[in-house]
Amino acid sequence: MNPGLPGAHGAGSASYGLTIETHGLTKKFGHQVAVDGVNLAVPPGSVFGFLGPNGSGKTTTIRMLLGLASASAGTVDLLGMEMPRRFHEVLPHVGALVEGPAFYPFLSGAANLHRLDAATRHAVPATRRARVDRALDQVGLAHAANKRVHAYSLGMKQRLGIANALLSHRDLLVLDEPTNGLDPQGTREVRHLVRSLANNGTTVFVSSHLLAEVDQMCTHAAVMSAGKLVAQGSLADLRRTGSARVRLLTPDGRQAREVLASLGLNSEAGDAEPGGETLLAALTAASGASSARIDGSPQAQSGEILAEDIVARLVAAGVRVRGFAVERESLEDRFVALTGEGFDVAQ
Ligand SMILES: Nc1ncnc2c1ncn2[C@@H]1O[C@H](COP(=O)(O)OP(=O)(O)OP(=O)(O)O)[C@@H](O)[C@H]1O
Numbered sequence: 455m456n457p458g459l460p461g462a463h464g465a466g467s468a469s470y471g472l473t474i475e476t477h478g479l480t481k482k483f484g485h486q487v488a489v490d491g492v493n494l495a496v497p498p499g500s501v502f503g504f505l506g507p508n509g510s511g512k513t514t515t516i517r518m519l520l521g522l523a524s525a526s527a528g529t530v531d532l533l534g535m536e537m538p539r540r541f542h543e544v545l546p547h548v549g550a551l552v553e554g555p556a557f558y559p560f561l562s563g564a565a566n567l568h569r570l571d572a573a574t575r576h577a578v579p580a581t582r583r584a585r586v587d588r589a590l591d592q593v594g595l596a597h598a599a600n601k602r603v604h605a606y607s608l609g610m611k612q613r614l615g616i617a618n619a620l621l622s623h624r625d626l627l628v629l630d631e632p633t634n635g636l637d638p639q640g641t642r643e644v645r646h647l648v649r650s651l652a653n654n655g656t657t658v659f660v661s662s663h664l665l666a667e668v669d670q671m672c673t674h675a676a677v678m679s680a681g682k683l684v685a686q687g688s689l690a691d692l693r694r695t696g697s698a699r700v701r702l703l704t705p706d707g708r709q710a711r712e713v714l715a716s717l718g719l720n721s722e723a724g725d726a727e728p729g730g731e732t733l734l735a736a737l738t739a740a741s742g743a744s745s746a747r748i749d750g751s752p753q754a755q756s757g758e759i760l761a762e763d764i765v766a767r768l769v770a771a772g773v774r775v776r777g778f779a780v781e782r783e784s785l786e787d788r789f790v791a792l793t794g795e796g797f798d799v800a801q
Contacts, residue, residue, distance in 0.1 A: 506793070516628060549626070568586055
């Protein structure tokens with residue numbers, strides 16, 4: 455198969471376990487450690503959000519992944535091949551949008567892609583027209599192919615940049631903040647595009663400082679804070695590791711506290727409400743309290759006491775329950791707790 459053809463599969467698609475794998479990846483600028491011992495594990499087929507506040511080291515990490523900057527320490531493997539040693543083998547299978555390509559404003563979108571492809575060492579000239587047309591179609595710019603780029607909106611220019619990264623079939627796409635500076639419409643277009651790219655089997659690694667964006671686009675995420683990787687995994691796993699608590703409203707506060715204590719749950723008083731006392735209790739039993747589990751009833755996998763078991767115990771003890779709710783930490787609460795910083799959650 456010819457790797458220059460659209461649809462052709464590259465670097466031994468099934469011959470590696472992780473699409474991106476780093477160990478101890480570190481970058482120092484003088485005394486400043488911008489990236490500090492990062493171990494990334496990006497599974498094939500994922501849309502992997504690389505999340506972190508401004509200045510947390512995302513772009514520096516991406517530059518090292520792509521061989522655009524040298525690492526001070528650590529290793530990088532892309533598609534199972536060591537970087538930058540196997541740079542020339544890896545590169546044809548990886549598309550990237552980092553700091554955006556420069557387009558000629560007086561040329562059409564299609565003409566710009568023809569020029570950029572012609573400057574690419576591995577690109578096959580005979581298939582260029584078909585590949586340009588296909589890439590423009592993939593990013594929804596077929597109708598504007600012959601329009602000059604100066605008449606493109608920012609969102610269209612950004613999609614043209616992604617089209618450039620898609621001129622050949624890619625096993626991996628790396629996009630650095632692809633929605634930065636876009637208006638809400640352009641942002642929606644690019645997010646939609648990122649999600650659809652993964653449907654073709656391409657692994658997409660996309661950085662963002664917007665939690666909501668990662669939440670909407672991605673299957674997996676890693677969180678950077680001050681140069682360090684503080685969490686990574688599937689979004690489902692990251693959500694699950696967040697803590698949960700019950701909020702109970704009852705006129706029988708004393709007995710309720712005893713029941714919760716018998717399950718190993720420490721409770722604290724919430725706001726007083728008309729008609730009773732509010733109690734708040736983490737769903738995870740305090741250590742050493744496992745003997746308090748209800749016989750024969752399963753605990754949730756995370757070690758949490760099941761809400762239905764708590765209700766059953768309360769009812770059995772004659773505690774009158776006016777209100778009962780399980781409150782789970784949101785992804786946002788979790789990430790703020792991890793990084794100690796606020797995230798932009800807008801958009
Ligand atoms: N060439 C450089 N020389 C010196 N310091 C640098 C250089 N490049 C980045 N840094 C510093 O490294 C740290 C991480 O920067 P980086 O651009 O990787 O963060 P980021 O998470 O991508 O942030 P942003 O979203 O603002 O680009 C910052 O403190 C930055 O000032």
